[in-house]
Amino acid sequence: xxxxxxxxxxxxxxxxxxxxxxxxxxxxxxxxxxxxxxxxxxxxxxxxxxxxxxxxxxxxxxxxxxxxxxxxxxxxxxxxxxxxxxxxxxxxxxxxxxxxxxxxxxxxxxxxxxxxxxxxxxxxxxxxxxxxxxxxxxxxxxxxxxxxxxxxxxxxxxxxxxxxxxxxxxxxxxxxxxxxxxxxxxxxxxxxxxxxxxxxxxxxxxxxxxxxxxxxxxxxxxxxxxxxxxxxxxxxxxxxxxxxxxxxxxxxxxxxxxxxxxxxxxxxxxxxxxxxxxxxxxxxxxxxxxxxxxxxxxxxxxxxxxxxxxxxxxxxxx
Amino acid sequence: xxxxxxxxxxxxxxxxxxxxxxxxxxxxxxxxxxxxxxxxxxxxxxxxxxxxxxxxxxxxxxxxxxxxxxxxxxxxxxxxxxxxxxxxxxxxxxxxxxxxxxxxxxxxxxxxxxxxxxxxxxxxxxxxxxxxxxxxxxxxxxxxxxxxxxxxxxxxxxxxxxxxxxxxxxxxxxxxxxxxxxxxxxxxxxxxxxxxxxxxxxxxxxxxxxxxxxxxxxxxxxxxxxxxxxxxxxxxxxxxxxxxxxxxxxxxxxxxxxxxxxxxxxxxxxxxxxxxxxxxxxxxxxxxxxxxxxxxxxxxxxxxxxxxxxxxxxxxxx
Numbered sequence: 001x002x003x004x005x006x007x008x009x010x011x012x013x014x015x016x017x018x019x020x021x022x023x024x025x026x027x028x029x030x031x032x033x034x035x036x037x038x039x040x041x042x043x044x045x046x047x048x049x050x051x052x053x054x055x056x057x058x059x060x061x062x063x064x065x066x067x068x069x070x071x072x073x074x075x076x077x078x079x080x081x082x083x084x085x086x087x088x089x090x091x092x093x094x095x096x097x098x099x100x101x102x103x104x105x106x107x108x109x110x111x112x113x114x115x116x117x118x119x120x121x122x123x124x125x126x127x128x129x130x131x132x133x134x135x136x137x138x139x140x141x142x143x144x145x146x147x148x149x150x151x152x153x154x155x156x157x158x159x160x161x162x163x164x165x166x167x168x169x170x171x172x173x174x175x176x177x178x179x180x181x182x183x184x185x186x187x188x189x190x191x192x193x194x195x196x197x198x199x200x201x202x203x204x205x206x207x208x209x210x211x212x213x214x215x216x217x218x219x220x221x222x223x224x225x226x227x228x229x230x231x232x233x234x235x236x237x238x239x240x241x242x243x244x245x246x247x248x249x250x251x252x253x254x255x256x257x258x259x260x261x262x263x264x265x266x267x268x269x270x271x272x273x274x275x276x277x278x279x280x281x282x283x284x285x286x287x288x289x290x291x292x293x294x295x296x297x298x299x300x301x302x303x304x305x306x307x308x309x310x311x312x313x314x315x316x317x318x
Numbered sequence: 319x320x321x322x323x324x325x326x327x328x329x330x331x332x333x334x335x336x337x338x339x340x341x342x343x344x345x346x347x348x349x350x351x352x353x354x355x356x357x358x359x360x361x362x363x364x365x366x367x368x369x370x371x372x373x374x375x376x377x378x379x380x381x382x383x384x385x386x387x388x389x390x391x392x393x394x395x396x397x398x399x400x401x402x403x404x405x406x407x408x409x410x411x412x413x414x415x416x417x418x419x420x421x422x423x424x425x426x427x428x429x430x431x432x433x434x435x436x437x438x439x440x441x442x443x444x445x446x447x448x449x450x451x452x453x454x455x456x457x458x459x460x461x462x463x464x465x466x467x468x469x470x471x472x473x474x475x476x477x478x479x480x481x482x483x484x485x486x487x488x489x490x491x492x493x494x495x496x497x498x499x500x501x502x503x504x505x506x507x508x509x510x511x512x513x514x515x516x517x518x519x520x521x522x523x524x525x526x527x528x529x530x531x532x533x534x535x536x537x538x539x540x541x542x543x544x545x546x547x548x549x550x551x552x553x554x555x556x557x558x559x560x561x562x563x564x565x566x567x568x569x570x571x572x573x574x575x576x577x578x579x580x581x582x583x584x585x586x587x588x589x590x591x592x593x594x595x596x597x598x599x600x601x602x603x604x605x606x607x608x609x610x611x612x613x614x615x616x617x618x619x620x621x622x623x624x625x626x627x628x629x630x631x632x633x634x635x636x
Contacts, residue, residue, distance in 0.1 A: 003349040008429035008430065009426035009427060010430055011429075012426075013426075025520065026424050026425060026518075027426050028346070028348040028349075028358050029350070030346040030347060030349070031347035031349060032346060104344075106344050107343070107344060108343075108345050109327060110326075110328065111327060112328055
């Protein structure tokens with residue numbers, strides 16, 4: 001969410017000369033994306049997002065991500081593929097980083113989606129899952145269910161500095177969720193982070209699905225569960241909007257109606273999503289200085305959501 | 319240089335409804351400006367920079383800044399004035415901050431200007447000074463010569479943690495520069511921070527002068543001295559490019575040929591500019607945690623420049 005790498009305009013102009021996309025007119029570093037550096041670039045022909053991949057995105061994962069974007073774009077999804085240069089390559093080096101040029105998409109990320117907007121987002125996720133079902137790539141979910149206990153152990157009792165009882169609450173939650181975790185659901189490539197931030201909309205229309213850098217192979221319905229926890233609450237996790245929640249699910253079910261077993265397991269998947277984001281936010285909280293300019297996201301906002309899906313959990317901190 | 323205030327898309331759409339400038343299509347927080355929050359906003363009609371003024375810009379100074387932009391734009395300078403809404407006002411509140419909508423200008427900020435680009439920048443500053451000469455507003459330079467000794471005292475011996483000898487070097491420099499400071503030069507409203515960052519260019523053409531939030535009433539030639547220290551060296555202050563430096567001055571002299579007395583005083587003005595930026599960078603260095611995501615700018619890069627203009631100074635640290 002910051003510009004980590006400064007790109008000199010002169011180097012950017014040279015970089016653009018490798019594409020048939022016109023000459024540099026403007027470049028602004030933008031605060032977007034999961035720990036990558038992004039610039040909004042205008043040329044004499046069009047507008048683009050330039051992404052420089054910082055250390056947190058493993059270079060070995062880049063072909064997976066870029067192939068996935070291509071795959072989805074080719075099927076007509078509002079997903080921007082990386083452009084290839086005159087040499088046919090999509091990734092080249094800029095300012096010491098692997099870098100891609102991606103076509104700009106209009107639309108804004110919503111802060112308070114309405115039910116009709118959530119319906120459209122659920123529908124877009126459903127279409128995306130259908131399009132991704134035959135994608136041949138595979139990538140393990142580095143923040144998936146197997147990662148939670150180790151991450152909890154790495155945080156340890158420091159968690160209680162965030163809120164007294166957080167370690168015990170998260171320990172119980174991890175144990176409970178893993179015990180209930182469904183073993184036999186459909187798995188495929190999913191987005192795994194489809195927060196409102198990552199859906200561009202104009203009015204009630206989805207114009208873009210972005211930031212696939214957590215995409216991975218995992219339970220298909222877990223993707224909806226992640227989105228459900230993100231779309232259905234206010235930022236603090238205090239207010240649940242049942243109309244938005246139901247609309248999101250209804251939109252999704254246009255493509256993938258939930259089976260009775262899936263409906264039963266959904267609360268566990270959503271509780272797992274809450275554990276995942278509470279843990280990653282807690283880790284970042286403990287490892288980001290309070291006065292750094294990145295806003296630390298509150299782990300407790302996810303403990304409050306957890307209680308919605310699993311009322312017996314999180315009682316010490318939410 | 320960061321997005322300090324998040325603006326919900328819904329609030330931005332409402333804000334735009336107060337202008338005759340079309341409907342919201344896109345909004346990206348951009349890493350630009352002196353501690354203000356800026357968004358690049360696209361509507362169905364045009365593109366804009368949305369600026370939210372954070373605490374470091376005193377609300378009482380806003381009319382001065384906005385009147386100055388209007389004044390310069392009205393005289394044909396490539397300066398973007400703030401747009402007025404349907405109610406005739408240019409400043410309104412958004413996300414709890416005073417906010418303005420400013421027309422987007424094409425162009426990029428250079429990292430390594432050529433002599434012909436420096437010539438154009440000097441020319442643009444000369445034209446700006448001529449246009450600003452009859453601007454009736456007045457604002458004291460909060461980082462002007464009178465501010466250096468107090469700021470040095472506030473930093474104190476902590477400066478030596480940045481580099482041993484820095485306190486003594488800066489003390490001697492402040493004393494020397496103030497003793498030589500010219501008393502009888504033209505004063506008027508100047509930009510006071512016309513680094514390459516704040517000049518948008520396309521090729522050798524200046525397309526925008528931006529970020530007037532240090533603008534103030536001070537010696538006119540001090541503005542050229544500030545730019546001279548910023549444009550004529552590499553970022554580390556180690557290499558002086560005499561061709562760029564001479565071109566900058568030659569461009570400026572198309573409007574304001576330097577008198578012999580001004581030519582003599584110029585080294586003192588430039589040494590003063592070096593003291594000003596070494597001090598403000600040192601202050602920020604001491605007051606910004608090393609692991610914050612804002613890049614701390616190296617004060618010593620300005621001690622090296624100081625030695626170029628005043629070889630007897632800065633010997634302990636540069």
